[in-house]
Amino acid sequence: MSEEKKEEKGKYTTVSIPTPLAEKIKKRIEGTGFNSISSYVTYVLRELLASMEEEEQEEVFSKEDEEKIKERLRALGYLD
């Protein structure tokens, strides 16, 4: 195997998806810029993960942040 092929091989892995799903994707990407099922699935997964990560980040308050909010709420009379 050439060095180039070895390097290419290390960058990717195989994920199995059900054949009917693959067929659906194949139809969906017809006439789009996606030239393979893999490129479409990669795109969708990246988008999904990014939005999940963003959501998780948004919603997590550190203890310090939460304490600062509580301090202000106490000063405003909304917490004991």
Added chain:
Amino acid sequence: MEDEYNYIVSGLERSGTSMMMQILYRGGFPVAFDKSRPPNEHNPKGYYELEGGKIINRLMDGTFPMEKYRGKFIKITAYGLKFLPKGKYKIIYMVRNIDEIMDSMEKMSGPIDREVEKPLFEKLNRFAMRLLEKRDDIEYIVVKYNDVIKNPKKEIERVNEFLGGRLDVDSAVQAVDPKLYRNVREK
């Protein structure tokens, strides 16, 4: 037929939650509040709160009797939504320019380090609004404070639609007195 909803006015503190409670009260919707926090210079028309606004503590420790207030509006500010037990809710969520909120908080509670607290309260606001969207036991409407000041009738009609037409809109509109609402940056 018995009303199966708990109704809540929410939003960040100083976002117009008391104004909305007044609107609902004047409009004839059942509203629950006590005299634990009397009107003052920060809220001349009153706070319309229960237990001095400190029901967040009761929600946190699970002792707030939500069932007692079924069919009525109560005020629970944004942070309290985090501790809302499972139920069936209709929520009016107030939003207001964050700098106006900071101005008003500062007047009421002392100096604010805006570099620190402004992003925190913006985050709390996003958190609360996402929670409203995610929970399937909540129906909600977002109302902008400044829109109510600018065009009370239009906004109150929208609220009335959300509540199934139970408000007397003309009376409710009387609760909005723009002279009382200070700290407005957007005109």
